[in-house]
Amino acid sequence: MPELYELTGREVSEKIRSRELTVKEYISSILERIRKVEEKVHAFVTVLEEDALKRAEEIDRKADCGHGLGRLCGVAVAVKDNICTKGVRTTCSSRMLKDFVPPYNATVIERLLREDAVIIGKTNMDEFAMGSTTETSYFGATRNPWNPTLVPGGSSGGSAAAVAAGEATLALGSDTGGSIRCPASYCNVVGLKPTYGLVSRYGLIAYANSLEQIGPITIDTYDCALLLSVIAGHDPKDSTSVKTPRRDYVDFLEGGVEGFKIGVPSEFFGEGVDARVKECVWRAIHTLESLGATYEEVSLPSLEYALPAYYIIAMSEASSNLARYDGLRYGYRVEEDSWDWPTVYSKSRRVGFGAEVRRRIILGTYALSAGYYDQYYLKALKIRTLIRRDFEKAFEKFNLLAGPTMPVPPFRIGEKIQNPLELYMCDILTVPANLTGGPAVTVPCGFVDGLPVGLQLMGRPFREDLLLRAAKAYGDRAGFEGLRPKL
Amino acid sequence: MKKPRISRREVEHIAWLAHIELTEEEKTLFTEQLNEILEYFRKIDSADTEGVSPTYHVLDLVNVYREDEVQESLTREEALSNAPKKERGFLKAPRIV
Numbered sequence: 001m002p003e004l005y006e007l008t009g010r011e012v013s014e015k016i017r018s019r020e021l022t023v024k025e026y027i028s029s030i031l032e033r034i035r036k037v038e039e040k041v042h043a044f045v046t047v048l049e050e051d052a053l054k055r056a057e058e059i060d061r062k063a064d065c066g067h068g069l070g071r072l073c074g075v076a077v078a079v080k081d082n083i084c085t086k087g088v089r090t091t092c093s094s095r096m097l098k099d100f101v102p103p104y105n106a107t108v109i110e111r112l113l114r115e116d117a118v119i120i121g122k123t124n125m126d127e128f129a130m131g132s133t134t135e136t137s138y139f140g141a142t143r144n145p146w147n148p149t150l151v152p153g154g155s156s157g158g159s160a161a162a163v164a165a166g167e168a169t170l171a172l173g174s175d176t177g178g179s180i181r182c183p184a185s186y187c188n189v190v191g192l193k194p195t196y197g198l199v200s201r202y203g204l205i206a207y208a209n210s211l212e213q214i215g216p217i218t219i220d221t222y223d224c225a226l227l228l229s230v231i232a233g234h235d236p237k238d239s240t241s242v243k244t245p246r247r248d249y250v251d252f253l254e255g256g257v258e259g260f261k262i263g264v265p266s267e268f269f270g271e272g273v274d275a276r277v278k279e280c281v282w283r284a285i286h287t288l289e290s291l292g293a294t295y296e297e298v299s300l301p302s303l304e305y306a307l308p309a310y311y312i313i314a315m316s317e318a319s320s321n322l323a324r325y326d327g328l329r330y331g332y333r334v335e336e337d338s339w340d341w342p343t344v345y346s347k348s349r350r351v352g353f354g355a356e357v358r359r360r361i362i363l364g365t366y367a368l369s370a371g372y373y374d375q376y377y378l379k380a381l382k383i384r385t386l387i388r389r390d391f392e393k394a395f396e397k398f399n400l401l402a403g404p405t406m407p408v409p410p411f412r413i414g415e416k417i418q419n420p421l422e423l424y425m426c427d428i429l430t431v432p433a434n435l436t437g438g439p440a441v442t443v444p445c446g447f448v449d450g451l452p453v454g455l456q457l458m459g460r461p462f463r464e465d466l467l468l469r470a471a472k473a474y475g476d477r478a479g480f481e482g483l484r485p486k487l
Numbered sequence: 488m489k490k491p492r493i494s495r496r497e498v499e500h501i502a503w504l505a506h507i508e509l510t511e512e513e514k515t516l517f518t519e520q521l522n523e524i525l526e527y528f529r530k531i532d533s534a535d536t537e538g539v540s541p542t543y544h545v546l547d548l549v550n551v552y553r554e555d556e557v558q559e560s561l562t563r564e565e566a567l568s569n570a571p572k573k574e575r576g577f578l579k580a581p582r583i584v
Binding site for chain 1: 553
């Protein structure tokens with residue numbers, strides 16, 4: 001028998017619905033687990049013990065009264081700390097927002113609550129989601145539950161680590177250049193970046209708004225489809241959210257990959273990708289083949305420019321988005337009476353932001369400044385067009401594209417943090433989906449020296465159904481989904 | 488040695504534009520790191536983008552309109568609840584002149 005904290009979201013909601021399990025018993029088991037392993041993992045910025053227990057009792061009462069229960073009834077969800085939660089501090093893991101208590105909920109939070117989910121805590125992240133290791137958090141690094149000396153990936157490292165460690169059953173992350181997929185891959189869980197516009201960004205604290213989406217991080221593909229079904233859908237409060245018909249992605253999971261045509265971009269197996277990772281991912285592609293899919297290698301030449309184009313666009317948007325932190329309406333402020341406003345502004349931002357955030361704001365300001373705009377920002381946007389075209393062309397022929405999620409297995413905490421450029425290189429295989437806006441999922445596909453490797457599947461915009469169907473077929477056959485670290 | 492992409496003076500200027508104070512040590516470190524990063528970014532120079540239009544946004548949305556109706560909003564107290572300094576129901580700004 002698995003422990004209660006090891007159940008999947010589907011199992012928890014079914015057991016609670018049938019009253020085989022009370023929400024209180026299950027939430028208590030999760031909280032006990034957090035008490036036991038959180039010191040080793042450090043997945044959370046804030047654990048909502050009291051709130052969660054109170055809410056558990058409420059949902060239990062609702063169930064006892066025979067009221068209808070929501071789809072996520074009782075399920076403990078960990079939420080990345082850049083998603084606004086009313087009355088609960090939302091820090092972006094930054095000193096700038098360490099005391100920020102939003103007076104409203106993000107739309108995704110309203111949707112979770114409507115389905116009777118329990119928010120168990122706010123998870124640690126790279127400061128303002130700028131990083132791939134969760135080391136730049138003002139509150140200290142999160143550790144990989146598979147080996148606490150290693151990074152969990154980032155920037156949604158706390159969310160992925162919490163799910164892997166059994167400190168939460170489901171989690172929300174955000175993905176600007178791989179921030180859901182990277183940590184999901186490094187922690188052996190499933191992570192999906194939805195199509196741009198599928199999930200409302202209302203209440204998501206902006207980093208690079210033309211690239212980012214909120215998405216699920218879960219122990220298996222079923223839970224991923226379940227959580228996506230809850231959070232997806234048009235929101236009048238986000239003008240970039242798209243009016244698509246509401247879908248239940250769980251309905252599309254079965255059906256297999258018979259007849260699927262999979263493209264394997266040679267650029268995803270290039271120089272810089274660890275040979276053992278390549279081997280793992282090729283095995284996964286052959287598994288998909290044995291399930292009835294066919295594959296063919298394809299070249300997407302513009303991918304060569306994806307990483308620099310991504311960083312130029314992301315940093316430019318960041319420099320504009322983060323200009324709002326002026327220490328006036330909210331956020332950190334240092335002040336002496338004799339200081340004028342530019343001094344207060346620039347000193348508050350110096351102390352309030354960590355080094356990586358300042359580096360990106362400065363680079364973004366540079367890329368947008370007179371004399372450099374055409375050379376950097378505009379050129380990067382044109383490359384974005386080329387990459388979109390390459391993907392559109394590939395999707396005329398293929399249902400999916402497949403490759404590794406991360407070029408290398410998880411590395412040691414501290415190993416790369418001193419060299420920003422080396423860290424940026426880790427995102428080389430995840431940024432294309434953010435530039436094109438299409439959906440991408442990572443699923444566990446094996447281990448290298450005991451460390452998790454992820455298979456990345458990318459699809460046409462709004463075809464999350466196909467991605468999840470392929471992920472489910474693969475996951476069922478391969479058997480790496482659901483494997484948890486010993487802690 | 489190749490000409491640096493960005494000089495220490497430029498870093499100081501850009502940081503000033505971005506309203507971010509840097510320490511002397513940071514100016515040195517950032518100049519070095521920014522040069523390395525910008526050198527890598529220049530990889531995009533070799534992409535042929537002749538006649539290609541930029542993608543600012545992946546969606547084809549233009550303007551999204553709604554009726555201009557009064558809806559519930561935050562109270563003054565709620566709106567000011569996160570302000571580091573306030574006075575008599577207003578945000579308190581630093582000295583301007």
